Amino acid sequence: MDVVMRAGAGAAGGAAGIGPAGGGGAPGHATGRATAPRRPRVGVVKFASCDGCQLTILDVEDHLLEIAERFEIVEFAEATSRRSSGPFDVLLVEGSIATPEQVVEIARLRAEAKLLVTIGACATAGGIQALRTAAEHEAFRAAVYPVPAYVDSLATARPVSEFVHVDAELRGCPISPEQLLELLISLATGRRPQLPDQAVCLECKRRGIPCVVVARGLPCLGPVTRTGCGAICPAFGRGCYGCFGPREGANTSGYADALVSGAAAGDPNGIGGPGRDPVDVGRLFAGFNGATAPMRSVTDALGGRPIQPLRPTLASPPETLPEGPPRWGAPPEPPAPSTTEDPDGPRR
Amino acid sequence: MVIASPGELATTAPRFLPRDRFDELIAALGEGGRRVVGPTIADGAIVFADLGSAADLPGGWTLQTSPGRARLERLPEGPGEARTFQYTVSGEGIKRFTFPSRVDALSMETADDGTVRVRVEAPADPAPLAIVGARACDLAALAVHDRVLVGGPAVDPDYAARRRDLLIVAVECALASSTCFCASMGTGPEVTTGADLVLNELDDGFVIRAATPAGERVLTTVDDLRPATGDQAEAGAAQTAAARAAMGTAAIPANPRDLLLANLDHPRWDVVAERCIACANCTLACPTCFCTGLEVHSGFDAAASSATRAWDSCFTEGFAQIAGGSFRPRHRDRYRQWLTHKFATWWDQFGTSGCIGCGRCIAWCPVGIDVREELNEIAAAPAAAPPTTALVAPALPQIVAGLDGAPDPLAFSPATVVAVTPETADTTTLRLETADPRILAGTPGQFVMVGVPAFAIPPISISRFQPDGIELTIRAAGAATSFLTRLRKGATLGLRGPLGRGWPVEDARGRDVVIVGGGIGLAPLRPVIDAVLRERDRYEDVRIYLGARTPRDRLFVEEIDALAARDDVLVRVTVDRAGPEWLGRVGIVTQLFKTVRGTGADATAFICGPERMMSATADVLGDLGVPREHMWLTLERHMECGVGLCGHCQLGTRFVCRDGPVFSLAELGDDLRREGL
């Protein structure tokens, strides 16, 4: 299954203290079952990320208030002004570790958390920002900022598990609300969360979606990607792009071969067709989980990771910024937006 | 058709249905509110879906298939350009309608009085269904499912309900794809059984004949259909014959079963594993694959939960997973399991081939692996001569018409915890009271499925039979078992069983008895000890060798000490490690046999423990002369149904749950080395 447990993890005990499981018996279970202990203290923190995964917590609208009843949310900057630096029974961690400060902070948080759960591709696999390598780092900074001198970040963004022990993980870019709920319910009831590690294809076929590789010649990462999203990409007529990361035992090299020149090489190729440009195939694997070993092994072989970028041509700033804080200028003219048809108006 | 109805074709005069009157046939089929499904074009393929009118059918289209490729294409211009069924197999068979990818399986709830009820779900009379456009291979697949799912010993209630009233309009293929090989499997292209109506499509319409009374009734409701002319009938038969000729009848080696069983270690498995991406598409596109897994759903309030049954696949690691790990960690193991099951062990399990030659696994494999090629490669260089042992088709009941009558092995009965005995830090014995006569009549070595709301349903060996119930000795190895070990007196749960084939205690009558248990493995052996001591004089020497991690991890300590005190039983206990206060033996179990001299030829051994320990024990006992057919061990495999319906626990030709879990070493052969932990 999906839950990462390392031998002798303090989490075994820790988790036991979380779910009523530890207290013996789940809430709601009648005779012969112990009752739940105090509400678990839950924290939600973020590192380098887009906030989408923690937003997912707010997106389980139907259960949000129930969650707030079952758990004591003591730290969740995006949602509440209440703050806590710990301790936590459960700590949900979003985002990858991308600065020296974050290296220190995640170590501190680990010490405060009984059970540390990484949520989303950034926290579990580094996210797309993890595609940059030490070598590329300087070029990346230069590409984005006129004055890279200010920059002080790690050579590359890394998954949380490279710095501290992770007890469990929710995959996805973003995570699935259903899986988030499954995790929280499991913590509350003491059962094991069902987070299958099999390929997207199983859910795709259960839904009765004809394989887009076979029927349309589209490149699809489903066969090497973990299920959990509900196979939405094939359902929407496109190939999977790997949001949930590698499935168990992903045979990425075998599949990459098939995508380049084998049966999966797409139209009009089929078997023996001209096939695809290896770099195009490589880029397919260089996605939001592209820094994981199974995906990376393909881009190492075929290329496709981000290339040294050109310097973007930013408009040059004025010689000097005004002193002190920005101030509003003189009261502007009354609004004079054009409401008339414009000859060189936008197309369409 | 009713499952029990005879497959033979009734002989009625074929009629001719003009193309523009097909809607009348659909209407006739739909009479009485019957749901009508047929091939439609969706998402770039041809898939079965509800038919509004003939316009929904893929008229003018074909589905070109080759390994790893299936493309919709317009029919070439010409007299046949408007044909409706001018393709071979749909992207997905008709399986979904009789065996949906997800169905409600169980509901588990704790009533207000604290009683746990586990109910098996089955659809309440699903709408009768008519399927238009099934092919010979689809019908053959349906027959295989009938055999597997309602052929006994256990019956899948959901399938039986959906299957009961099914009307099938079959089409005889007018062409063959490069992926088709039904002629080699003896399942087509001619429709010989399973259909109520059979179509042969011509450019201007259809030759249609009734194959059952039900089919004939449908035909008669379509007004004034002219009889088909001899020419029309011949033309239809001719194109089907052409399709057969195009396929040939030797796509795969003869007797694939013996070939595969003799080549389970063939190097070809490693070759195909490099290409196989274990995506499971082949198993999910296969119209006969029937493996399923349970998904448990509950809210924050764990008092109630439900379980759905979903298509599963032997290409996933979790499929063969137990607490200790997966029995098929490599793609090589999984591909071998699948191909071997389809073409070989299916015969041993169900007396039929699991493959019906539709070729879907070839067309819908994203990397284009071709089962025919794999079989022929192995046949070209067989690693070993096929076994001389002829196939013994298992004696299994014939297709059963209904569900009524025999007790349902899937039904749960309530039980109450009347005593809780902590055995070790992580192991507890629950004494359960039950009124279920089936469970009370269980035999040593059998197990029960234990259901409590919100948790997975683990199989647990019965560790003692009581007049009014049973004892279960449970080690907290996972969430469900941890929860069970924390149950208190008075708690109730659902039991299903007794399941499996237990220890053949009678095999030891008049012989020496050797009982070897490791760790929790002593629990399933306890009923054997009880049985032997109950009739001690029917057995010769009785020796019990037990291993545990540490002295603190020993089970049933008082009982075992009491046994050791008897002068008619030899008891030896060893532990992996101990403090100086322990004056007993330290070392692995096999060390206990060193002091045994003489022959074990007259001994019957009952062994239970981790597989590594069991095989080490079997080796040593073998050296001492204990015959392989008298060495019995019990296996732990992933079990969800316990009756051979979910497919997870297969080992070689067996369902461990149904044919085991107790096997003799002779029965297991090399399988344990091939797929052991």
Next chain:
Amino acid sequence: MPSAQRANAGAAPAGGSLPHEPIPIVDALPPGPRERLLGLLAHREIAPGDTFMHEGDVTKVLSIIVRGRVALRLRVPERGAVTILTLDPGDIVGWSAIVPPYRATTSATALEPTELASFPAEELRAILGSDAEVAAAFLPPILETVAARVAATRDQLLDLFRGAEVDPW
């Protein structure tokens, strides 16, 4: 299996204690070497609880258990002495007597009244070094028992009866 076993259930194995118990390894030797080795052999009685070999000491004798049972123990920091293996008649104690640096890798304590047939280390090493015939006959069975013991220890390390980690769930 022989019913001789049946009488003494629960007690020491294989048939009581005769004055001249068989000593398997030695008995199995060809006549020449056996005679030359028997010359070195000395029988010793060990009382229950006596520790006759100490972890780390120079190994003075290589013994074969004739009768009784012996526990091999290791000192484990914070856990004191831990018994890692118990030996029965026919087993060897003190193979380190012929393997450099000739120091005991465990301690050995008798659990029952125990009789040992012992070879003095130095003489044994001398004859094994000088008498190729003796070495060729005597070393293989020694190697065999030591190898068997290594294999068994490996299985113990696997902690077979433990199974998987318990989930946090």
Next chain:
Amino acid sequence: MGHGGDLRFQVENLTRVEGEGSLHLRVRDGVVEEARLEIFEAPRYFEALVVGRTPDEVIDIVARICGICPVAYQMSAVHAFEDLFHVAVHPQVRALRRLLYCAEWIESHALHIYLLHAPDFLGYPSAVELARDHKELVDGGLRLKKAGNHLLAVLGGRPIHPVSVRVGGFSRMPDRAELTALRPSLEEALALSQATVDVVAALRAPSFEREPRLVALKHRSEYPLNDGRIVSSDGVNLRASDWRKAFHEVQVPWSNALQARAGDGLPYLLGPAARVVLAGDQLHPLAQEALTRTGALESIRRNPYRSIVARAVELVHVTAEALDIIDAYAKPDAPAVAYTPRPGTAAWATEAPRGLLFHRYVVGNDGKVAAATIVPPTSQNQAAIEADLATFAPAVLDLPMGEATHRLEQLIRSYDPCISCATHFLDLSVEEAE
């Protein structure tokens, strides 16, 4: 908090904003010498990550800049590429893109009004506590939000980082039935939105007024979402692709976000207030009616705390327009049209929930992106926020620390700053004020 001398004022960790930032003020003798919205969101280098990618890949990647408004990023990108490639999409594709955008606005505005901002006005630390006393209010907000999320899921597979937007159209377009099935929840959402306007209009806003320079898109026939010209309260009127003719980015040492300034280096303000003021005449009649009912147009323009009213008015607009689009929807034969990439510069701006979002891509001869510039709304608003803080802070310096902090945080939150977006990107090096 006393007067006089040096005063270092720090709000360590802004809450109920998307992303990580803090406020830093340096005050001398009651005069704010420095107001810094410090953004220490870690760098993620998106402008570099999209280099070498195809347009469709870029659409998937830039969505990850922000989990709250991924559609906005997909929209600015897809329109920019289609503009460069001269792709004429099916009218229903254009309509459905607006629908997708409406869905995101519903989700984002409901999130901000009910879960992030309303607790400020009513004195609660979060919506959870708010729900204890005003359950029906929060429930309504959650149902509103859910309606938006549900619509997003139907159109794009999931609410966050939807998957269906492609150059030339969509990878799949829904059947009409799928959309009409959403009518009930959207009708409820419309009613909830109208009620929301009255609720937030009644909230007491701290009195604080200034004359902001407002910037937004304006379209001749529709309320600005995907399309329109850049206009400002002081007369700017440009094609959306010409953003750089009037604005530019500057880098300030205390922020990971590049700030944007107008040509004169002065700040300007984007977002609901700017849109309602500059393009109010294009609001859906129902939204106009709601706005008129509040009579808050002028206070929306002058008082940042009143932006919550503008947001509510826009909620009415997007729910109402969503219903209109659904009613007019007919599924086209093909979800997308073919196109040929051509080299050149693709530039476009759309209106994200938080304001104008400008994308610019240099496409090479290989049809892949060679360079990119992304200017999110919050980095454009940052200077405006700092300006407001500098102006507003003296008024609260006499209050107890906690209260002052609350007031200032509330002011910052009123801009719904999306710091995750604003951060393009590099790590903060704090300038120590001596």
